[in-house]
Amino acid sequence: MSEIGELRVADRNHQAAVTGMPPTDIEDPRYFHKVVDCQWACPAHTPVPEYIRLIAAGRYADAYMVNWWSNVFPGILGRTCDRPCEPACRRARVEREPVAICRLKRVAADYKDDIRDRLPRPAAVKNGFRVALVGAGPASLTVARDLLPLGYHCVLFDQDRRAGGMIRTQIPRFRLPEEVIDEEVGYILGLEPELRLGERVESLKALLDQGFDAVFVGTGAPKGRDLDVPGRREAAAHVHIGIEWLASVSFGHVKRIAERVVVLGGGNTAMDCCRTARRLGGKEVTVAVRSAFAEMKASPWEIEDALAEDIPILDHLVPLEFLHENGKLTGVRFRKVRTERDALGRRSLVPTGEPDLVIPCDVVLVAIGQEPAFPWIERDIGVAFDRHGLPVVDPLTFRSTHPKVFFGGDAAFGPKNVITAVAHGHEAAISIDLVLRGRDPRDRPPPSTRLTSQKMGLHEWAYDNEVSLEARRRVPHLPRSRALASLEAEVELGFDPEQAWHEAERCLNCDVQTVFTRSLCIECDACVDICPMDCITFTVNGPEAELRGRLKAPARNLDQPLYVSAPLPTGRVMVKDEDVCLHCGLCAERCPTGAWDMQKFLLETARAGCR
Numbered sequence: 001m002s003e004i005g006e007l008r009v010a011d012r013n014h015q016a017a018v019t020g021m022p023p024t025d026i027e028d029p030r031y032f033h034k035v036v037d038c039q040w041a042c043p044a045h046t047p048v049p050e051y052i053r054l055i056a057a058g059r060y061a062d063a064y065m066v067n068w069w070s071n072v073f074p075g076i077l078g079r080t081c082d083r084p085c086e087p088a089c090r091r092a093r094v095e096r097e098p099v100a101i102c103r104l105k106r107v108a109a110d111y112k113d114d115i116r117d118r119l120p121r122p123a124a125v126k127n128g129f130r131v132a133l134v135g136a137g138p139a140s141l142t143v144a145r146d147l148l149p150l151g152y153h154c155v156l157f158d159q160d161r162r163a164g165g166m167i168r169t170q171i172p173r174f175r176l177p178e179e180v181i182d183e184e185v186g187y188i189l190g191l192e193p194e195l196r197l198g199e200r201v202e203s204l205k206a207l208l209d210q211g212f213d214a215v216f217v218g219t220g221a222p223k224g225r226d227l228d229v230p231g232r233r234e235a236a237a238h239v240h241i242g243i244e245w246l247a248s249v250s251f252g253h254v255k256r257i258a259e260r261v262v263v264l265g266g267g268n269t270a271m272d273c274c275r276t277a278r279r280l281g282g283k284e285v286t287v288a289v290r291s292a293f294a295e296m297k298a299s300p301w302e303i304e305d306a307l308a309e310d311i312p313i314l315d316h317l318v319p320l321e322f323l324h325e326n327g328k329l330t331g332v333r334f335r336k337v338r339t340e341r342d343a344l345g346r347r348s349l350v351p352t353g354e355p356d357l358v359i360p361c362d363v364v365l366v367a368i369g370q371e372p373a374f375p376w377i378e379r380d381i382g383v384a385f386d387r388h389g390l391p392v393v394d395p396l397t398f399r400s401t402h403p404k405v406f407f408g409g410d411a412a413f414g415p416k417n418v419i420t421a422v423a424h425g426h427e428a429a430i431s432i433d434l435v436l437r438g439r440d441p442r443d444r445p446p447p448s449t450r451l452t453s454q455k456m457g458l459h460e461w462a463y464d465n466e467v468s469l470e471a472r473r474r475v476p477h478l479p480r481s482r483a484l485a486s487l488e489a490e491v492e493l494g495f496d497p498e499q500a501w502h503e504a505e506r507c508l509n510c511d512v513q514t515v516f517t518r519s520l521c522i523e524c525d526a527c528v529d530i531c532p533m534d535c536i537t538f539t540v541n542g543p544e545a546e547l548r549g550r551l552k553a554p555a556r557n558l559d560q561p562l563y564v565s566a567p568l569p570t571g572r573v574m575v576k577d578e579d580v581c582l583h584c585g586l587c588a589e590r591c592p593t594g595a596w597d598m599q600k601f602l603l604e605t606a607r608a609g610c611r
Helices: 003-019 029-035 037-041 048-056 060-071 074-080 101-111 138-150 178-189 204-208 242-250 268-279 300-308 418-436 497-504 526-530 544-549 586-590
Strands: 130-134 153-158 194-197 214-217 239-241 260-264 284-288 317-325 328-341 347-351 357-360 363-366 405-407 448-453 512-516 536-539 562-564 573-577 596-604
Touching: 029 037, 029 448, 029 596, 037 048, 048 060, 048 101, 048 497, 060 074, 060 101, 074 101, 074 178, 074 418, 101 497, 130 138, 130 204, 138 153, 138 178, 138 214, 138 418, 204 214, 214 418, 239 242, 242 268, 242 363, 260 268, 260 328, 268 284, 268 300, 268 363, 328 363, 405 418, 512 573, 526 536, 526 586, 544 562, 586 596
Parallel strands: 130 153, 130 214, 153 194, 214 405, 239 363, 260 284, 260 363
Antiparallel strands: 317 328, 328 347, 328 357, 448 596, 512 596, 536 573, 562 573
């Protein structure tokens, strides 16, 4: 190349370096946190790979405690969580199925030793502040767990006589045994909150007048939506709201159901209703859904379990009328529809023109959604509500427009799930603690993070970096005949230790990061050659959109960042696509100068009491 050509190349390299992506700041805790996809997706940010490695090592109690500090209810969530971590799992991006993260959580709970001596103790000295917790569900229990060890006097109110909220009243025992609830709720009650169970709060104003320094509202979404169609009033004795009916079953008030049952709705509550109905005597139980089957809101595994119990799910049916004779329900009339979408993707249900469908039945369970209800909160005490009837809540602090009142869980932003309620409880506890200590609740304490090298020798690591080729393990189930014979018999049996080990080995250790040291790199490209996923490229810098397209393997997932070094001696930069990296460590093993290192990143979110 001529001298002029070399100057032009050097100039282009300089311009690219100036206009290209800045070097990645790996000191920012958000960077590697986002690379640990499962932990990033978990609302409570549970360190998933950390506890999975402990399970693989047979350290079940340690794995349980990692979970307990983060998500509070490992045994409960290991059976019932909506698993937002699993769709995010990196394993699903390099093969079809994610690691069974949720069911491994249950393994820690099932096989742990007695961990009571590892739990915090009740505060020996109170700090003088009194906090009312309205509703004894997962959000309020989480607030109590975080505040009680700090010396706060927490008073737990609930209209039911046992703590647990929707965990106890809306999830059937064949999915979640009573003893698991008693154990994990009991760990929190062991911190000695004042219990006012069986006591319904009728007035927030009256509660505030009792001199509480803060009030947390965690009453969930207790109001099931009804269906206003012809015949509803006349057949009222045979049409039940799903969540109310499940609560009646839970409390033993309902022990039988008629043989022909129609369940309206496509969410998890509908799945619980239809499966419970089968166990209470329903022989012809049918689920009818307005949407397409693929758009049902229920978790795929809940749908699979319902279908496995011979419960048909009919989609694209809009209920028109409850049919009745002399006050007795005889069936439901449906209009057949199809889904159409406009140019913006908005859905509409359009009649197909086919004749209406009538499904004969004796009972209907309406499970078409639920919502918070606040008739006990006066509208003139400073708590503002939006047009949907939800409280106006700061999404960062969970504080309402009343300085002493905080919300969390379904009561804050509408129905979600247990793990989201736990996450809200942690954040609300931080806010309450900050406010009562005279600090700004928006000034949040940072998470605790650390990077630790896994190097034990020239080519040895302190973690198992071999990538397992095994397929996802299936959780064993109770035989259907035995499962349907009892409301109490748990259907999912859970993994045994050997199955758990094999499944844990599928984890790609996404928290063990590839950390690059620019000053040690000699640009030999050995790491590029050995990388099995073509993640690493040495190239001229440039704008991100352009750079993503000319890497060794184009980086198309914009949800995952590029790891970009500062300019190297040649003017090039190292660019690593974080999206499909296996964290296998081959780059670090191959590097002749140690420019690559495998370092475990551990992030623990802040809790109340952090300074």
